[in-house]
Amino acid sequence: MRDPTMVVTVFLVFATTCPLPKGDAGAVAAVRASDHGQPPHGRSRRDATTNRPPDQAPANPKGLDMSPDLWHSVPPYLKQVLTSIDDRLRGLDAFGSALRLTRLDFSLEQVQRKLDSFDSRLGRLEAKLDVRLEKVEEALSGRGKDAASSSQQQQQGAADAFHLSRRFDMLADKLNNKLAFLETKLDMRADRLANKLELLERDLQDASEDVLEKMARGDEARARLHADMSRLADMAERADTAQRQTATVLRVDVADVIKRADAKMDLFSNEMLAANNMLRALQQQGNATQQAASSCQAMSADAPSWEQASELCLSYVQISWYMRTLLK
Structure with missing residues (x-):
C-alpha cells in the first residue's frame, strides 16, 4: 500500500x-x-x-x-x-x-x-x-x-x-x-x-x-x-423724394422762364416791326428831304421862301422825334 x-x-x-x-x-x-x-x-x-x-x-x-x-x-x-x-x-x-x-x-x-x-x-x-x-x-x-x-x-x-x-x-x-x-x-x-x-x-x-x-x-x-x-434705404427714399420735388420745381420754373422768354421774344419782335416801320418812315422822310434839297439847289441864288423854310424845319422835327422814339 x-x-x-x-x-x-x-x-x-x-x-x-x-x-x-x-x-x-x-x-x-x-x-x-x-x-x-x-x-x-x-x-x-x-x-x-x-x-x-x-x-x-x-x-x-x-x-x-x-x-x-x-x-x-x-x-x-x-x-x-x-x-x-x-x-x-x-x-x-x-x-x-x-x-x-x-x-x-x-x-x-x-x-x-x-x-x-x-x-x-x-x-x-x-x-x-x-x-x-x-x-x-x-x-x-x-x-x-x-x-x-x-x-x-x-x-x-x-x-x-x-x-x-x-x-x-x-x-x-x-x-x-x-x-x-x-x-x-x-x-x-x-x-x-x-x-x-x-x-x-x-x-x-x-x-x-x-x-x-x-x-x-x-x-x-x-x-x-x-x-x-434700413437707414440708408430711408435716406435714399428721402433723397429720391427731394429729387422728385426739385425736378417738379425746376420743371415749373423752366416753364415759367420759357413763357417769359416767349413773351419777351414776342415783345422784341413787335419792337423790331415798329423799328422797321420807323426806319421805312425815316427813309421816306429822307427821300423827301433829299428831293426838297435838290429842288432848293435847283432854284436860283435867291433866298428861299418862308414856306420852304418851314417845311424843312418840320421835317427836321419829325426826324428827331422818330430817332428819339427808336432810341427808347
Whole structure:
C-alpha cells in the first residue's frame, strides 16, 4: 500500500500545478481576488479614481436634448449648427470608444498570449512531474527490494515532490505578480486614455462655445448691418423724394422762364416791326428831304421862301422825334 503522506503530497502537487483556465481578465481578477480573500466583484482602480460604481450609468448622458419645448425659440440655422456639432461630438466619442476598445483588446490579446505561454510552461512542468511521479510509483511498486531502500526512495520522492511544489508555488506567485503588474499597467493606460478623451471633449466644448460666440457676434453684426441698410434705404427714399420735388420745381420754373422768354421774344419782335416801320418812315422822310434839297439847289441864288423854310424845319422835327422814339 501507498504511504498516506505520499498521497497527500502528490495531491497537493497536482492541486498547485494545475493550469489556470483560459478566459478574460475579469476571470483572472476574480481568481486572484478569491486567492487573496477579496470579493470577486470589488471595485477596480479605474472605478476608485472616478468615484463611481462600475455598473452605474452616467447621470447626464452625452448629447443634446432634442425636445421641442427647448428648441421652439432657437433659430433653425443655430439648431442645425448645434445638431452638426453634437453629431461630430458623438462621432468623436464613438471613435474614442472604439480606439480604447481596440487598445484594450490588443492588451488583452497580449495578456492572453502570455497566459498561453505560462500555460504551456506549466503543462511541460506537469508532464515532467508526471514522469517523475511515475518513476516514484515504479520505484515504490518494485519487487525484490528491501524496506530500507523503499523508505529511502519514498523519502527521496517526497523531497522531490516538495521541491516541485515549492517551484510551482514560486511560479504561481510570479504569475500572480505579473498579472497584477499587467492589470495595473492596463488601468494606467485606461486612465491615460480617459484623460485624453476628457481633454479632447473639453477642447471640443471650448471650440463649440467659440463657434456659438462667433455666431452671436455675427448675428449682432448682421443686425447692425440691417439697421444701417434700413437707414440708408430711408435716406435714399428721402433723397429720391427731394429729387422728385426739385425736378417738379425746376420743371415749373423752366416753364415759367420759357413763357417769359416767349413773351419777351414776342415783345422784341413787335419792337423790331415798329423799328422797321420807323426806319421805312425815316427813309421816306429822307427821300423827301433829299428831293426838297435838290429842288432848293435847283432854284436860283435867291433866298428861299418862308414856306420852304418851314417845311424843312418840320421835317427836321419829325426826324428827331422818330430817332428819339427808336432810341427808347
